[in-house]
Amino acid sequence: MSADTHSLDFSGSPINQSLSAEDKIELYRKMVRIRRFENAASKGFSQGKMGGFLHLYIGQESVAVGTLSLCGDNDHNITAYRCHAHALASGMSMNECMAELFGKVTGCSKGKGGSMHFFAPDKNYWGGHGIVAGQTPLGLGLGYGLKYKGLEGCALSFMGEGAVNQGAYHESLNIAALFEIPVVFIIENNGYSMGTSQKRSSSYRGCLAQRAEGYDMDWDVVDGSDLYQIRAKAHIAMERARKQHKPSILEITTYRYYGHSVADANAKKYRTPEEIQKYKDNHDPINLWRQRLITEGILTEESAKEIDNAAKEEAAASVTFAEESAPPTVDDIMKDVYWESDNNTEASKVGRHFFNE
DSSP states (O other): OOSOOOOOHHHOOOHHOOHHHHHHHHHHHHEEEEEEEHHHHHHHTTTTOOOOOOOOOOOHHHHHHHHTTTOOOOOOEEEEEEOOOHHHHHOHHHHHHHHHTTTTTTTTTSSSSSGGGOOOOOGOOHHHHHHHTTTTOOOOOHHHHHHHTTOOOOOEEEEEEEGGSSHHHHHHHHHHHOOOOOOOOEEEOOOOOOTTTTHHHHOOOOOOOGGGGGGTOOEEEEEEHHHHHHHHHHHHHHHHHHHHOOOOEEEEEEOOSSSSSOTTTTTTTTOOOHHHHHHHHHHHHHHHHHHHHHHHTSSOOHHHHHHHHHHHHHHHHHHHHHHHSSSOOGGGSSSSHHHHHHHGGGGGSOOOSOOOO
16 A cells, blocks of 8 residues: 555556457547547537536546446446546446436436436446535445345445545445445545645545545555556455455545536636646646557557547537437426336325425
8 A cells, every 4th residue: 555656567467468459449549538528518518508517527537447447247336426437438328428418308317417417327337426425325335235145346436535524435434344345435536626725625644545544444546647557456456345345445646627617717726727737748647548559559649539530529429419309398307206106106106206296
């Protein structure tokens, strides 16, 4: 367990050695698709085509792609409200995600969830959640379910560093350690929570993940700009969960280029332009992975451009799909609230489910 692994090369780890050239290119494609989706979403919001909030993932793409690339049939994931990347990395389509941003009935949550509430239970993706740290006990529950059913799998519970001071998070850590739940808590540490630096908002010794020692849990810190490192260290934690039913905390250092959300008017005030540019120049995960694959002789600048152009076209097509889709109807407001009502069960015939009829 170390907070200083920036100088190590993780390409030789067994889990990375198992990657084929096609696998590595696919990881690149997934990161590029996420960025182009987010760019298109940002443009759509600025044009007034969608309402609500919009939390962009630009700059953090390697975290979702790297960790979720390790998931098998019995692995599940859940995250907070910066959830678009996890949705796409889990296998959701741009169309259903963009339509959700536009509030259309063809969206993954039928236009009722918006930016913060993408879901795909069929892909073991249990969604984005708007309450800070609210997803951590739910992630714990996913892990408990796996253990209860005797399945060899793990739950990945993602959060931002702003969630680590919430009581629900610490309660989840306590139960995870006490009952040996196969869950990996992943702190996507972009440094600023909503708009306050980590050093001004959290008390810690070396890093946030080190708090795991208070719960007798394993922990590690990961360089979020290094896709090989993300996969190598996440694999260790996930195997610990699968094989031993032992929980872990991974703190993955990363950075967001834009504000906490599009409503963050002070995004350029609590960070200097020089700091943002330095990250873009030296730590951009997509640029670093592209250069790594070019060095390995797997990718060329020309093929990388083709992947980027294809992602742009797919994102643009998803905007068209969203614009042309129908919005929910007034009657839809009573649907997808209670299972009993939607499926006309015996329970639906007892008492009142809606009180504004």
